[in-house]
Amino acid sequence: MNTKLDSVLLPRKKFIYHYKNMRWAKGRHETYLCFVIKRRVGPDTLTFDFGHLRNRNGCHVELLFLRYLGALCPGLLGYGGVGEKRLSYSITWFCSWSPCSNCSTRLSQFLSQMPNLRLRIFVSRLYFCDMEDSREREGLRMLKKVGVQITVMSYKDYFYCWQTFVACRQSSFKAWQELHQNSVRLSRKLNRILQPCETEDFRDAFKLLGL
Numbered sequence: 513m514n515t516k517l518d519s520v521l522l523p524r525k526k527f528i529y530h531y532k533n534m535r536w537a538k539g540r541h542e543t544y545l546c547f548v549i550k551r552r553v554g555p556d557t558l559t560f561d562f563g564h565l566r567n568r569n570g571c572h573v574e575l576l577f578l579r580y581l582g583a584l585c586p587g588l589l590g591y592g593g594v595g596e597k598r599l600s601y602s603i604t605w606f607c608s609w610s611p612c613s614n615c616s617t618r619l620s621q622f623l624s625q626m627p628n629l630r631l632r633i634f635v636s637r638l639y640f641c642d643m644e645d646s647r648e649r650e651g652l653r654m655l656k657k658v659g660v661q662i663t664v665m666s667y668k669d670y671f672y673c674w675q676t677f678v679a680c681r682q683s684s685f686k687a688w689q690e691l692h693q694n695s696v697r698l699s700r701k702l703n704r705i706l707q708p709c710e711t712e713d714f715r716d717a718f719k720l721l722g723l
Contacts (some may be wrong), residue, residue, distance in 0.1 A: 520563050521679040522546070527652045529580075531636045531673070533665065533694045542566050543639075545573040546606040546677040551599060564677055574615040577680055578622060588629060600628040606665065610635040615659050616651025623658045632661040634669050638698055641705060649705045656706050664699040667692060 522544070530544045530616060546564040553559055561584065565573050576619035582589060591638075611619065623631060633655070640648040665673075667687055674685035 520677075522564055523678050524678055524680060524683070525635065527673070527678045528688070531606075531665075531670065532688060533636045533691060535694060537637055540608065542608075543573045544608040545577060547577065547584075548604045548676070550604075551585070551603045562676060572612065572615050574611050574619060577605075578618075581655065585629075588626070598628045600630075602630045602632075604632045604634070606634045606636075606677070608636045609639040610637070610641065610648070610662070611651060612639055612657070613647035613651040616648070616655050618649075620654040620658045623655075623660065630659070632663070634663050634665045635702075636665050638642070638664075638701060638705075641701065643648055652705055654700075662702065662706065664695055664702050666695050666699075 530542065544564060544566045547562060549559075549561040551559045563681055565576055565580075567573050568576060571579075577584075585599070585601045585603075588601055589600045619631075620710075623629060638648075640646055641652070643649075655662060665670075670687070670691070671685045674680055
C-alpha cells in the first residue's frame with residue numbers, strides 16, 4: 513500500500529546516508545522508517561506489504577505510522593461490529609534512529625491495548641542514549657515491557673533492507689567501513705539499556721548488606 517506514503521523504494525544514496533551506523537551521525541535530523549506488514553490469512557498463506565516513511569511537518573515518523581495504521585492494516589481495529597474479532601498483524605520496522613522518549617511512551621500506550629499486533633523494531637543508531645538516566649533509555653525499556661522486540665541492525669538486516677526497500681537496480685549491497693564493529697558496539701549498548709534490572713537488583717542487595 514502506497515497511498516499518501518513516500519514512494520515505495522528509497523534512492524541508494526539516501527538509504528546509505530540515513531542508515532549508516534556511524535558513531536557521530538551529524539546532520540541526520542530525520543528518521544526514516546522502512547516497514548514490513550504481515551497477516552496470516554490461511555494455514556500456509558501470508559499477506560505481505562512494505563514501504564517507508566520519514567518525519568513530516570514536525571511529526572515523528574513512529575507517530576506518523578500510527579496515523580496510517582488503519583489503512584495499512586485493515587481489520588486491526590475491527591470493523592465496528594459488536595464483539596467482532598480483530599485481525600492479527602505482525603509488523604517489522606527498520607529505523608535509522610531508535611524512538612525518542614515521547615514516541616516510545618505513545619507507542620507503549622497504544623500497543624498495551626492491541627494484543628493482536630506484534631511489533632519488532634530494528635534500529636541503525638541509538639537516539640540520545642548516552643546518559644545512564646536518559647528518558648530515551650527508559651522509553652526503550654517501556655517498549656520492551658509491552659512486548660516489542662528491539663534489535664540493532666546487523667549486516668544481514670542492511671542487506672535485507674537493500675534488497676527490499678532500495679532502488680538498487682541489481683547492484684549488490686557493499687558494507688561501509690566499520691559497519692560490523694559499530695553494530696556490535698551498539699548492540700552491546702542496547703543490551704545494557706534493556707537489561708538494567710539485574711544490575712539494580714545487585715545494587716539493592718549490596719545496600720542491604722552495607723557494601
